[in-house]
Amino acid sequence: MSTDILNPTLADPIGEINKYDFHTESKPVFRAQKGLNAEIVSQISEMKNEPDWMRQFRLEALEIFFSKPMPKWGGNIALDFQDIYYYLKPAEHQGKTWEDVPEEIKKTFDRLGIPEAEKKFLSGVKAQFESEVVYGSLKDDLAKKGVLFTDTDSAVREHPEIVQKYLATVIPSNDNKFAALNSAVWSGGSFIYVPPGVKIDFPLQAYFRINAERMGQFERTLIIVDEGASVHYVEGCTAPMYSSESLHSAVVEIVVKRGARCRYTTIQNWANNIYNLVTKRAMAYADATMEWIDGNLGSRLTMKYPSVYMMEPGARGEVLSIAFAGAGQHQDAGAKLVHCAPNTSGQIISKSISKNGGRASYRGLVKVEKGAKNVKTNVVCDALILDAKSRSDTYPYIEIAEQDVSVGHEASVSRIGEEQLFYLMSRGLTEDEASAMIVNGFIEPLVKELPMEYAVEMNRLIQLQMEGSVG
């Protein structure tokens, strides 16, 4: 039974599965000690040559992390925080051109297909290998328009005024335990600033990987879309599999100013032993639109609820999310829409698939603050359960402090129907092909929003996940 697309011993019907499961030897230039204390955090800051304000920011966050209890809801987190490496720097310098990138890391990227992809249609590539961005290029015309697209470490050094102005304003360190942890030990992530009125009409992309065993990855992403500007940022993750627990705990903060637009697309395909505990939040101001498109495959436990706070009238927030939970996996994913101003609107579409004992939970919050009149929000969550061993739950939270609002909620849970299977099989599709086709159809509303190469990858990943899942 091939529940695990990362298992290299499986036959490979697609011909590409192995590209997601390889381990390139990499020799870290610097590796912090295992564990977490003020000394290690200071050491990380020192290694990065950070200004004093950032070191203070980290140390304060560490205190908050220690003071906060573990969340009692969501999934079961069995982690020993002292048994994790919090920082690993894989190469001396960030590569400016492909030639500068160390050979081993190049091999990894070659296997991921990044350079080819870039040649074809990626205009800006940021790739994170372990903790720091090692390779990045950005099209000249973007730079001329004043668009900043770099790793967040570089941004701290090169654009401290912008980073200081916005960092932790959307997600303060004391927001939750894992936001505090990220604030203390963060490394890498993307920093994007789009100046007023600049519309970027192709997606900016980044790939992430976790490669060292027991290494946490704590990237910190900060995106500011200034007034009337627009950007689509795409992040994909394909992680190789290891035997011991690994932690991924990112923080993504986005500010979408008046009349601006931001779409953030993520496809995450973590190895089955990874805890993926991510805080993602955007603040959308007057007439601004924020869209999260979030695909979650793999991991042992994912807890992720992309949020949009609609701060001023006319703001809109949309979240489209999909979760696929296979054997031994728990996807606790959803969305949060917080309407803080009148005439704001939102939509959540959540789709989950669980199979082979997997558990997919939708956890979502719709909140309408006092004074936020004429708010419209709609929530649709559909779950597809592929066998009797698997599980799906829905936890919708709705808090409304206003009268004049329209909040819709629809939920459906279905199993792959015998009649659908028979229909497709009667046309010559095998049972596995038919199941995969039904599942792909189920997630089509998400896939059609993805850039082409992600759509293809998503369909392949689903097909691999589906092999032998029925019968």
Place this chain on the structure above:
Amino acid sequence: MTDTLKIDNLHVSVEGKPILRGVNLTIRRGETHALMGPNGSGKSTLGLVIMGHPKYQVTAGTMTLNGENLLDKSADERARLGLFYAFQRPVAIPGVKLADFLRHAATNVRHPERKEGEELMPMREFRRELKGKMEQLRMESEFARRYVNDGFSGGEMKRAEILQLAMLQPKIAILDETDSGLDADAVRLASQSIAEIGREKMGLLIITHHDKLLEHNPPDFTHVILGGRIVETGGVELANELHTQGYDRIRQAYPDADEANRKMVEKEEAAAVA
């Protein structure tokens, strides 16, 4: 050898309740058979059982295509051997585009040896062929991009079934009430499609209680099914008789089968109420 579907003494139950009680039927390439009978007689069941629906248990009898046993084969294996069943009520597959589904289906049926994950037939060749077949059925090309049977009208569903028949070009095709829901014009177009494939190239089993499809495709054989048995077989004149005079003569001639039919309908109605 002429392609031959041979059914011998077939007994079928669903959830322990017998529905077919000893059906004998042989369909050869080039022959058109009409299967007629009152409600609850087992018409659709026979079609679904031939195609291999897992809901039905075959309790006795044999079914072969060119001598090869069909009963141990799944629906997809039967499709690859050349069987086709046009559904009376096709089910919707949301999110799956008709063209994508048909390309996959056509590839599998034309290349029965294809393994999962191997290449599909070339897109350009497939599109050209699909476009031609759709034009013939007067279907807008936009139709191919719609999700399979999702939000289709009754007529659209039936046209889509005929389109699949035309693309898959089976050896034996079963059309289950394909003419209900189609207007006269659409029936004519569907019949043209069938003529295009060539009635001489496939065996047809037309399940109907209309005469629409039969007008364009006069049956070589007409079978009357009652109470799960084929009680009478004749030529085109039998189909004509049933259309004009109904089943009274048949019911009186075969009282046992009629009694069984009544019981089956009663059980169905009781189940529907429950």
